[in-house]
Amino acid sequence: MTQRKMNGAESLVHTLIGHGLKVCFANPGTSEMHFVAALDRIPGLRCIPGLQENVVTGMADGYARVSREPAITLLHCGPGLANGLANIHNAKKAHVPMLNIVGEQATYHARFDPPLATNTVALAKSSSHWVKTVQKSADAGKAAADAIRATRTSPGQIATLILPSDASWNEGGKVAAPLKPKPAPKIDMRNVRKATRILRGKRNVLLLLGGSALMAEPQKHAAAIQAKTGCRLMAESINSYHQRGQGRLPIERVPYPAQVAIDLLKGVEHIITVCSRAPLGFFAYPGLPSHHYPPKATVTPLCSVEQDAEKALAALADELSAVRIEAQVVQRPSIPKGRPSSAGLGVMLGAVIPESAIIADESITLGAEMYAGSHAAAPHDWMMVTGGAIGYGMPCATGAAVASTGCRVINMQADGSAMYTVQALWTQARERLPVTTIILSNRKYQILIAEYGNVGANPGPTAMNMLDLGNPDMDWVKIANGMGVEAAKTSTLEGCAELMLQSYKSPHPFLIELEI
Amino acid sequence: MTQRKMNGAESLVHTLIGHGLKVCFANPGTSEMHFVAALDRIPGLRCIPGLQENVVTGMADGYARVSREPAITLLHCGPGLANGLANIHNAKKAHVPMLNIVGEQATYHARFDPPLATNTVALAKSSSHWVKTVQKSADAGKAAADAIRATRTSPGQIATLILPSDASWNEGGKVAAPLKPKPAPKIDMRNVRKATRILRGKRNVLLLLGGSALMAEPQKHAAAIQAKTGCRLMAESINSYHQRGQGRLPIERVPYPAQVAIDLLKGVEHIITVCSRAPLGFFAYPGLPSHHYPPKATVTPLCSVEQDAEKALAALADELSAVRIEAQVVQRPSIPKGRPSSAGLGVMLGAVIPESAIIADESITLGAEMYAGSHAAAPHDWMMVTGGAIGYGMPCATGAAVASTGCRVINMQADGSAMYTVQALWTQARERLPVTTIILSNRKYQILIAEYGNVGANPGPTAMNMLDLGNPDMDWVKIANGMGVEAAKTSTLEGCAELMLQSYKSPHPFLIELEI
Numbered sequence A, B: 001m002t003q004r005k006m007n008g009a010e011s012l013v014h015t016l017i018g019h020g021l022k023v024c025f026a027n028p029g030t031s032e033m034h035f036v037a038a039l040d041r042i043p044g045l046r047c048i049p050g051l052q053e054n055v056v057t058g059m060a061d062g063y064a065r066v067s068r069e070p071a072i073t074l075l076h077c078g079p080g081l082a083n084g085l086a087n088i089h090n091a092k093k094a095h096v097p098m099l100n101i102v103g104e105q106a107t108y109h110a111r112f113d114p115p116l117a118t119n120t121v122a123l124a125k126s127s128s129h130w131v132k133t134v135q136k137s138a139d140a141g142k143a144a145a146d147a148i149r150a151t152r153t154s155p156g157q158i159a160t161l162i163l164p165s166d167a168s169w170n171e172g173g174k175v176a177a178p179l180k181p182k183p184a185p186k187i188d189m190r191n192v193r194k195a196t197r198i199l200r201g202k203r204n205v206l207l208l209l210g211g212s213a214l215m216a217e218p219q220k221h222a223a224a225i226q227a228k229t230g231c232r233l234m235a236e237s238i239n240s241y242h243q244r245g246q247g248r249l250p251i252e253r254v255p256y257p258a259q260v261a262i263d264l265l266k267g268v269e270h271i272i273t274v275c276s277r278a279p280l281g282f283f284a285y286p287g288l289p290s291h292h293y294p295p296k297a298t299v300t301p302l303c304s305v306e307q308d309a310e311k312a313l314a315a316l317a318d319e320l321s322a323v324r325i326e327a328q329v330v331q332r333p334s335i336p337k338g339r340p341s342s343a344g345l346g347v348m349l350g351a352v353i354p355e356s357a358i359i360a361d362e363s364i365t366l367g368a369e370m371y372a373g374s375h376a377a378a379p380h381d382w383m384m385v386t387g388g389a390i391g392y393g394m395p396c397a398t399g400a401a402v403a404s405t406g407c408r409v410i411n412m413q414a415d416g417s418a419m420y421t422v423q424a425l426w427t428q429a430r431e432r433l434p435v436t437t438i439i440l441s442n443r444k445y446q447i448l449i450a451e452y453g454n455v456g457a458n459p460g461p462t463a464m465n466m467l468d469l470g471n472p473d474m475d476w477v478k479i480a481n482g483m484g485v486e487a488a489k490t491s492t493l494e495g496c497a498e499l500m501l502q503s504y505k506s507p508h509p510f511l512i513e514l515e516i
Helices: A008-018 A030-041 A053-067 A079-093 A120-125 A137-151 A165-169 A189-201 A216-229 A258-264 A309-319 A342-352 A364-376 A393-404 A415-421 A424-430 A446-455 A461-467 A476-482 A493-504 B008-018 B030-041 B053-067 B079-093 B120-125 B137-151 B165-169 B189-201 B216-229 B258-264 B309-319 B342-352 B364-376 B393-404 B415-421 B424-430 B446-455 B461-467 B476-482 B493-503
Strands: A023-027 A046-049 A071-075 A098-104 A130-133 A158-164 A205-209 A232-235 A242-244 A270-274 A298-303 A357-362 A380-384 A409-414 A435-441 A486-490 A510-515 B023-027 B046-049 B071-075 B098-104 B130-133 B158-164 B205-209 B232-235 B242-244 B270-274 B298-303 B357-362 B380-384 B409-414 B435-441 B486-490 B510-515
Touching (some): A008 A030, A008 A137, A008 A158, A023 A053, A023 A393, A030 A071, A030 A098, A030 A158, A030 B446, A046 B461, A053 A380, A053 A393, A079 A098, A079 A120, A079 A158, A079 A393, A098 A120, A098 A165, A120 A158, A137 A158, A137 A165, A189 A205, A189 A216, A189 A270, A189 A309, A205 A216, A216 A232, A216 A309, A270 A309, A342 A364, A357 A393, A364 A409, A364 A446, A393 A415, A393 A424, A435 A493, A446 B030, A461 B030, A476 A486, A476 A510, A486 A493, B008 B030, B008 B165, B030 B098, B030 B165, B046 B424, B053 B393, B053 B415, B071 B079, B079 B120, B079 B393, B098 B120, B098 B137, B120 B130, B120 B158, B137 B165, B158 B165, B189 B205, B189 B270, B189 B298, B189 B309, B205 B216, B216 B232, B216 B309, B270 B309, B342 B364, B342 B409, B342 B493, B357 B364, B364 B446, B393 B424, B393 B435, B415 B435, B435 B476, B476 B486, B493 B510
Parallel strands (some): A023 A046, A023 A071, A098 A158, A130 A158, A205 A232, A205 A270, A409 A435, A435 A510, B023 B046, B071 B098, B205 B270, B270 B298, B357 B409, B409 B435, B486 B510
16 A cells, blocks of 8 residues: 655644644634645544634633633635634734634635635734644645644733645645743743732732733632731722632723722722733723723733733732631522612522533623622633634634533623524534523623714714614524524523523523523 | 814814815714814714724725725724724725724823724725824815825825824814816727737727726727627626626626636737736645636736726727627626526526616625626626635625616625625615615635535545535525515526515615526
C-alpha cells in the first residue's frame, strides 16, 4: 500500500489534536471543504455546527469561559468571518482563548477578485490579537502551533489563521509540535507594597476586581483584605466569569448607568485595580465625564488582567497580615410569587439556581437587581456580555454547556438580544445540551427607550417604531419548537421557577418565555 | 419663542430628506440615540426596523435593486456594522446605491477604549466605496451630501458615514444642498466598432450580458444583434437584477459549477462583455483553471458596468444595422404535479408568477433548472445573491417589497441560507409586506455536500454532522408563525402553486415550507 502524502489541511488537523484541542464549532463553505474532509479522515475533534457564524463564535466564547481552553471555530471566507465578528469582539473583551480558522480563496485565484473576495485580514485584525495567512501547505502546521501559543497567552487571546484553499489541498503538510506558551507576566511586588500603603494609610479606598480576580480563590483573599482594612470592594460593571453564590463573597458591581455610577462612586478617593480598569462609561453622554470615578481619585494597579490575580491578592493580604474569614452564610430565599421584576427575578434565581450552574446573563435592563438578589443561590458561575455586542447569550450558553459536561446552564436572555443569534437554539437541540433559556419577553429594546429618555424627551412614534418589538409579538414557544427545543410560556415568577426546576430533570434544552 | 439651534443629527436628517431619500432601515443603539431623536422630530423618512443588522443591510439592498435609489441604513457602532457587513458585501457586488450611517463613540471618549470600541473605519472600508468619519456637527450635513453623491455614482456605490455621538448631539449643524452626481462615463465608440468588427468577421462569438444590460430595453438591442449576427448570448452566472419572462429575451446563464461552465464555453473564441466580466470561477478547484472560458479566447469590452448598457447595445445594433425583432411568444405552462425538482419548480413558477412580480432567488442548488423553466412566466424581475454571502434572500425580498409598492415579491429560499437572516420575517409581518416565501426545505447544505464530492469522496459522519440540517428538522411553519407570519407546509408542486396563488389574494406576507 502506498501512502498518500499529507496535505496542508491534514497537517493542520493533526497539529490541533496534538495540542490537546477538543472542539471545533463550525459553519464551513466551499473554500473550507478540504479542511472538512481532513476533519472527516482524522478522528479526534468534536465538530459542532452553528447555523450562522455569530452563533459559531459565540459558542467558542462560552466554551472557553468554562474550560479556559481554546475552541476552534471554522468559518467561511470573507463575509463568513464578518458574520462572526461581533461575538469574536465579545470574546476578546472577555479575555478568553479562541482559534479561528477562516477559509480563503486559493492564493492564485484571489487576484481575479472573485465575488466572495474581501479584505479578510483587515476584518480579522479588527478583533484578533494574532492574525496570519498561510501561504503554502508546508506552513499550515507551524502557523497553527504559533496561533495556539498566542491563544494561550495569559489571560487568553484571539488568534485568526487564514487558510487559502490551495494551502489546504496541496501536499507537503507538516505537523508541528506544541510550542511553550509565553509565561504570564509575574506580579510586581512594588505594586503590592504601593497598594498596602494605600490600604493602611488612606480612607475611602475601593478595591476593584475584574478578570480572574472574580474566581472563587482570589475572592477569599479580597474578603480578608476587606475585613482587615474596611476598604470598599466592587467588581467591574461587566465581567467575563464571576464565581459567586453561597460561600462566596457578595460583590457589588459598578452600575452601568452613568449617573448612577458617578453618584455611587462619589466618595471614592483611591482605587486599587485588580485585573480591572478604573470605571469608564460604556458610552459618553452630554455633560457627563467619560470616567465615572471622582477626577481627584488616585488609581493604582495591583495587577493587570494578564497577571495572576490570586497571587497578587494573596501577596497583598500577606503584606497586610489579613487572615481568611468565613463567608457569611446567607439564607436561601423561597420562591417568590407574582409578576416578574428585576428584584423578583433575583430572589427567584436565588431560590432555584442549582449547585455548579453556569449563568449566561444577557438580561440587559432587567439585570441589575436580579444580579444582586441571586447571590443567595447555590454556588454558581456568572457570565456577561463583555464587549457590548448583543446576541452573545444564546450561543455563549450553548458553548458553555459543551464545555461543562453536565452542569445546568441557565441563559437569562432579553428578547431583543435573543433575536440576534436565535439560531443557537437549533444547536442546543442537535447536541442535546442541558441549557434552560429564560426569555425575558418585554417586547421592546427597553434599554434604548431609557437611553432615549437621556436625550431629553419621550420617544415619538417614529422612534418607538424602531425601539418597540411588539406588533407582532414574537411567540417564543413557537420559535423554539420550530428549532426542536421544547418550550413553555408563563407570566409569573412561581411559574417560571416551576418550569426551571422541571427542566433540570431532563438533560435536554428547554426554553421559558417569561412575559414581563 | 426662542429657537433651539440645529444639532448635527438634525442637519443630517434635513440633508437626507432634501436629497429625496425616503426610507431608513434601522437597528440603532445608544450611540445613535440623538440621530433617532432627530428622525422623530423631523418627519419625512420612513423608518423600518430589522432585528439584526444583516437584515437591515439586506433590506437596503433589495430596496435599491428595485428603486435604483439609495436607502439609508442606521447601524450601531462597531460590532453593529460588523453584523451587517455580509449583506453590504452582496450589495456592493450588486452595484446598488446604499448609504450606511454608523454610530460611533464620542470623539473624546473613543481614546479610552470603551468596551464597544473597534476599528470601525477598517470594517467599513472592507465593503464600501466611500467612507468618512464626521469629526464635528458642522460637517455632518456636508458629509451626507458627499456620501449621497457617492451612492449615486453609476451604477451605484456603497457609502458609509461614521457619526460619533458628539458630532450628532452638538449644536452647529448645517444642512447641505444636493451635489450633482458624477456623470457616468460615456460609451466609447472605439469599443463599439471593435465589437462590430468581431461580430461581423469572427465565428463563435459570445455576447455576455451583466449589470444594467439585463434590463428589458437593452435586451431588445441584444436580441437584434443576435438575430443579425448569430452570436451566442448569455448572462453572467449571478445577476443583480434581470428583467425576464414573457415578451423578453430568454437568456441562458453561465453555469455556476466550474466543470459544467468550462464544458459549455469550450467552443467560444471571442467574448464581448457588456457590463460583465469574462467567466471566472466563484472558487478555485484543484486541476481546474480560474477562468472558465478557453484560454485562447479574446475578451473585448463593449462597455463597463459603470456605462450605459442600453446606449452601448443600441450603438452596436446600429453599426451592425440590426433591427428590432419581436420576442418569441412562449406558451405559459400548466401547473405541474408531484414531488418538487429543480426543473419542476421552474415549470411551476412559469405557471404562477404574477405579472410584475419580483423574485428574490436564494435557491442555491435547486436554482439552475428552476431558472431556465421559469422564463415562460409573466414578465417579472429576478434578483440573485451577487456577493456569495448567504442570508441575502429574506431581507432582500423584504426591502424589495418596501420599494415596489404593491407588486408581489416571491422569495425562493434555500433553508440553510434562510436561517442566516430569518429575523426578516418579523419585519415582513410588522410592515405588512406582500412577500411570499417558499422555503426549499431539503434540510441540508446540499451545495456543500456536492462540493465535498469534488474533494474526491463521500462525506463521512464528521463532515455530515456539519453539512446536514436535520436532527432536528426545522419546522418552518412554527418559526414563521412565531414571528407573526402565516405559513403552511406542502410537499408537492401543485400544493405549493395553490398556496402561492392563495397568498397573492392577501397583501400580507406568507411562508410556504416546501419539503424537497
